[in-house]
Amino acid sequence: MTQKITIDPVTRVEGHGRVTIHLDEYGQVKDSFFHIVEFRGFERFIQGHPYWEAPVLVQRLCGICPVSHHLAAAKAIDQLVGIDPENLSPTATLLRRLMHFGQMFQSHALHFFYLASPDLLFGVDAPAEKRNVVAVAEANRDLAIKGITMRKFGQEIIKAVAGKKIHGILAVPGGVHKTFSQEERDYFLDGKNIESIDTMIEWSMGMIDFIKSYHEANHKFLDEFASFPSGHLGMVRSDGAMEMYHGKLRAVDFEGNCTLDDISTDEYQEYFLEAVAQWSYMKFPYLKNLGRDKGWNRVGPLARINVCDYIPTPLAEKARQDFIAFTGKKVNNSTMFSHWARLIEILHSAEIMREILLDPELFGNDLVRKGEPRYKGIGIIEAPRGTLTHHYEVDEKGMITKCNLIVSTTHNNDAMNNAVKWVANNVISRKGHVTDGMLNQVEVAIRAYDPCLSCATQALGKMPLKAELYSHKGELIDERTRN
Amino acid sequence: MKEQETEDIKILLLAIGNSGRGDDGLGWKLGDLIAESGFKEVSVEYRYQLQVEDAQFITHYDAVIFSDATEQQNEKGFSFSKCIPANTYYYSSHRQSPETVLYLSNELYGKFPEAWILAISGYNWELGEGLSEHAEQNLNKAFFALQGILESHIRTTVPETVE
Missing domain, CATH: 1.10.645.10 (Cytochrome-c3 Hydrogenase, chain B)
Structure with a gap:
């Protein structure tokens, strides 16, 4: 049976990410991915705005x-x-x-x-x-x-x-707007x-x-x-x-x-x-x-x-x-x-x-x-x-x-994916089970890159940590949530 | 409840959110309204998220009101409740809870103010400025209630909750 472990969202990184680790029937890692699910089209949103607004608007990213x-x-x-x-x-x-x-x-x-x-x-x-x-x-x-x-x-x-x-706001087109005393x-x-x-x-x-x-x-x-x-x-x-x-x-x-x-x-x-x-x-x-x-x-x-x-x-x-x-x-x-x-x-x-x-x-x-x-x-x-x-x-x-x-x-997208693969292959593969410490090592590898995943929308009540285990048929066979 | 003289008290409204993400701007908008209302005892500060250093910042105040948007729906459109220090934590550093910030104030600096959480219900969290119509109504209700609290209560007493 192929299993899929999902960590969603990754903890203590700036914003939402999700990691899935796919195991085969022997518990060996088949593949792993670091998914970014948060980026929401800011490049499109800013079109039509006057250029002088850009340094202010992009701060909302x-x-x-x-x-x-x-x-x-x-x-x-x-x-x-x-x-x-x-x-x-x-x-x-x-x-x-x-x-x-x-x-x-x-x-x-x-x-x-x-x-x-x-x-x-x-x-x-x-x-x-x-x-x-x-x-x-x-x-x-x-x-x-x-x-x-x-x-x-x-x-x-x-x-x-x-x-x-x-x-x-410091910068304006062609310079700055404030002196320093x-x-x-x-x-x-x-x-x-x-x-x-x-x-x-x-x-x-x-x-x-x-x-x-x-x-x-x-x-x-x-x-x-x-x-x-x-x-x-x-x-x-x-x-x-x-x-x-x-x-x-x-x-x-x-x-x-x-x-x-x-x-x-x-x-x-x-x-x-x-x-x-x-x-x-x-x-x-x-x-x-x-x-x-x-x-x-x-x-x-x-x-x-x-x-x-x-x-x-x-x-x-x-x-x-x-x-x-x-x-x-x-x-x-x-x-x-x-x-x-x-x-x-x-x-x-x-x-x-x-x-x-x-x-x-x-x-x-x-x-x-x-x-x-x-x-x-x-x-x-x-x-x-x-x-x-x-x-x-x-x-x-x-x-x-x-x-x-x-x-x-x-x-750093490829680098973080490679870091996750390293942990999946060296820490999780062939262990037969996945512990909280193993999952954290996935996060440790990602955290070293200090990722910022377009984060600023978290209102009260969002941001749980959820781990899900799926069968090769896509059936949820186990899940773990931290709140 | 705690009684205190008007002249002594320093109140902080810590407005949390992001006006570039729809109703996530509710906390900031409330901050704007309170700042424009001219309460001389009330300072307004804005945050995207609460950070650990806010534990140090709030020690300069006698009372703190954390205002933020919430996904949770409430019949009144908002909730106002006492904030109790707790050594809970969030998995994301950029989002310390008000309870954790309060706990850290005491742990690191040996003091913390009285605190409340004003959570206003929102509905739309997509990119773009401006509140949804329903969120705007909730904001007005929350602002009206907070004005009342600041005018008639906080100078002498503050209720544990307003529902």
Whole structure:
């Protein structure tokens, strides 16, 4: 008899997903899929709206990463008013970058402290009631408070430049609408009202020490769990440094060979295609030249560490060198090292925020620039979860006629499916039964990619966890629900 | 019930939802209405979802009202009930419950305010701005009731539930 195990929705990821694992009559995994069932046609919804509304409207895509969508859309809309990233004023660029790194910092802090830490602190086989942030708060109060304080710091940065923690509006076509004062700057430096940026850097370094110690004690798990070869995609500066806001796109294969050689973000359509699958609403992007099977890439912290030549802040670069020395690999293909990479990026974000806060150009008044209007705009940034693309085309009245979004989680679609397959084959297959801990390992593998599944519609009463077991005839033979 | 002087009390309306997803904007819309009503004791903040850090944020207030849309239908179109701290958890980090946030306030910071949940029934959760007609009616009922509570009760006493 063939059995189908369904986990719906996946827990502690941002939004709805569903995993089905198909077993044959011997209990061996026949196939597995990570389904995305939430994406609801935002690209179509936004058509007919004036282009200047895009940076505001796209924030409604998600409650976790509205800043990233706001900035990617803003970069695209800049081009519609004739302004490329190089022509944005220095003050506008700094303010957008400050907002971007505030978002990176708070988003990574959320993921590590609230989502990943229960798995690391309590183990993947811990009972369900242990694998959550409430248990972290009870078991390690200091860690929980640090996590909250770090996330709050990033949100305060966003609030300072955009006016609000969510739905703040900083970017306007061709620039920003708000200046930044020295008083606002000092709030983050002096440590009088909130913990200072120097404290954020210190705590970030402490978290890297934590993950290094954790690796020493659990190296087999981190090295091997959901490890598989893949390509890696990310943004770099012209000198090969890690870049998050604007640069060139670079990809390498699982051994580090270059597969995409620092192309302009404006040219992405010439190099990428998107495949579709009957069982998922989410597309599967891949490099044209390598084809559907070999051309897909991971994106996000691990990929960014893998593609860059160096990190342009000293403490994070030191942490990257330790990371490489520790693993002894040019390219790291271990899913669980995403957590380590994410912590390095937290440190990098804190260092960058400090640099920007100390830059006198931050207080300038040259905020908005204009050029010759165009009909097409493409904005690509490195969002916390990975490469994020916004592409808009408009008519002569400025109304949006086409919108194409490739969100980070879409790039990671194949990677997450491979991670699920690894767990299915190595943990569940031939065991004859499925435990709660086994199911959680599926979720652990997916969670490492910090997926964001267009989540923002959860009202009270939604979001149960449901596991269903079907016979090969499609009959429900078992189910498990967590509420 | 708890009695408190008007001058001392700081009330927070924490409006949860997403105005880009139909009736999921009910919580925010209620926040807008209360903000426009000019209750000087009431601060309004907006959230897509409650997060763990809200446990720290609410410690600055004496009383908190969580307003959100709900799929659950109610004869009155809304429900207003006391929020009791509980160490329950949601599987999704982006959706901590009001009860969990309250519990974490006490666990991490050693204090928490009195709290209530105002849940307004909604029907449509698809992409797009604007409330359904029925949800709009429920919003008006909830707003009317909350105004009454704020004007005549919360300055002295707050009922455990309004049904």
